[in-house]
Amino acid sequence: MSRFFGSLLVILVVVALAGCSALPAAPSTPNAGRVVVYSGRSENLVAPVFAQFTQATGVQVEVRYGGTAELAATLLEEGRNSPADVFYAQDPGGLGAVAAADLLAPLPEDLLTQVAPQFRAEDGTWVGISGRARVVVYNTERLRPEDLPQDVRGFTAPRWRGKIGWAPTNASFQAMVTAMRQMWGEEETRAWLVGMQANQPVVFEGNAPIVAAVGNGEIEVGLVNHYYLYRFLREQGESFPARNYFMNNGGPDSLVLVSGIGRLAGGKNPENALKLIRFLLSPVAQQYFAGQTYEYPLVAGVNPERGLPPLESLTGAAIPAEQLADLQGTLNLLHATGILP
Numbered sequence: 001m002s003r004f005f006g007s008l009l010v011i012l013v014v015v016a017l018a019g020c021s022a023l024p025a026a027p028s029t030p031n032a033g034r035v036v037v038y039s040g041r042s043e044n045l046v047a048p049v050f051a052q053f054t055q056a057t058g059v060q061v062e063v064r065y066g067g068t069a070e071l072a073a074t075l076l077e078e079g080r081n082s083p084a085d086v087f088y089a090q091d092p093g094g095l096g097a098v099a100a101a102d103l104l105a106p107l108p109e110d111l112l113t114q115v116a117p118q119f120r121a122e123d124g125t126w127v128g129i130s131g132r133a134r135v136v137v138y139n140t141e142r143l144r145p146e147d148l149p150q151d152v153r154g155f156t157a158p159r160w161r162g163k164i165g166w167a168p169t170n171a172s173f174q175a176m177v178t179a180m181r182q183m184w185g186e187e188e189t190r191a192w193l194v195g196m197q198a199n200q201p202v203v204f205e206g207n208a209p210i211v212a213a214v215g216n217g218e219i220e221v222g223l224v225n226h227y228y229l230y231r232f233l234r235e236q237g238e239s240f241p242a243r244n245y246f247m248n249n250g251g252p253d254s255l256v257l258v259s260g261i262g263r264l265a266g267g268k269n270p271e272n273a274l275k276l277i278r279f280l281l282s283p284v285a286q287q288y289f290a291g292q293t294y295e296y297p298l299v300a301g302v303n304p305e306r307g308l309p310p311l312e313s314l315t316g317a318a319i320p321a322e323q324l325a326d327l328q329g330t331l332n333l334l335h336a337t338g339i340l341p
Helices: 003-016 043-057 068-081 092-100 152-156 171-184 186-198 207-215 228-236 270-280 283-292 327-336
Strands: 034-039 060-065 086-089 126-139 164-166 221-225 242-245 256-264
Touching: 034 043, 034 068, 034 270, 043 060, 043 270, 043 283, 068 086, 068 092, 068 171, 068 327, 086 092, 086 126, 086 270, 092 126, 092 171, 092 256, 092 327, 126 171, 126 207, 126 283, 152 186, 164 207, 171 186, 171 221, 171 256, 171 327, 186 327, 207 221, 207 228, 207 242, 221 228, 228 242, 256 270, 270 283
Parallel strands: 034 060, 034 086, 164 221
Antiparallel strands: 086 256, 126 221, 126 242, 126 256
């Protein structure tokens, strides 16, 4: 983020939130308190926006970073004794698991209604902050869109042996598999995983290395979230030989995932927790996600980055977010098929 953008963001945050009684109109004193966040979103993505929140409000943000599944398991173990005030998850699965244990407090209605119903919990315990579409990233020097299958079941064909990248430990991948289990059933999902494993996919720790490997020709395709590609295009230019393919088939491989946030019922700083959630839903913070991380903003009136297909044009999986909560069932299946050790 440029210095200009950072300074401008602080000014705009103060202006944008001046009329909101839940947040101060100007940076407050250093003793404004703190908020403890367990973040399944990576530090390089969200630390800048946390810093802007502190500059705007004076509230110190103490963050524990980790995988969404790992942090959800930690919260389940800690229960009401957790030091966390907020759980910021990469996908609804982790939030659903924590909510099912009655560890999240309902959020105010005026906060929830800032996003469409499909991007928030039916019981009001969490709200979406930004959206990421599951896509296939492909090497443009080797493939055209018409060379790709219409859904991910086609990647079990021998033609793709050794040419696919995936990240089974990644929370978004696991959420996609959870959607498969809900939409296809356990047996068809198991068959797909076994078929993919037989095709010797290249395993990566996350999405960014997959996009890099596609771009350098190490593999031809990868299963990722849409926004990683745009960082490479920003850094390397339009000549970077990879592009996203939005399957748009309404199946689990066209899932639009939301990163979401909930307030821990046992949190010691409930007011600051709500301040942070309101800030992340403010137009200025939503614009940060659109312009700096290339995600889909979820609040009306904020447009995605130019070049992204509009969110409403995507034919995503027709599955309620609550049905992505069975993360443990997905982990059990990934272990049973040998995809996770």
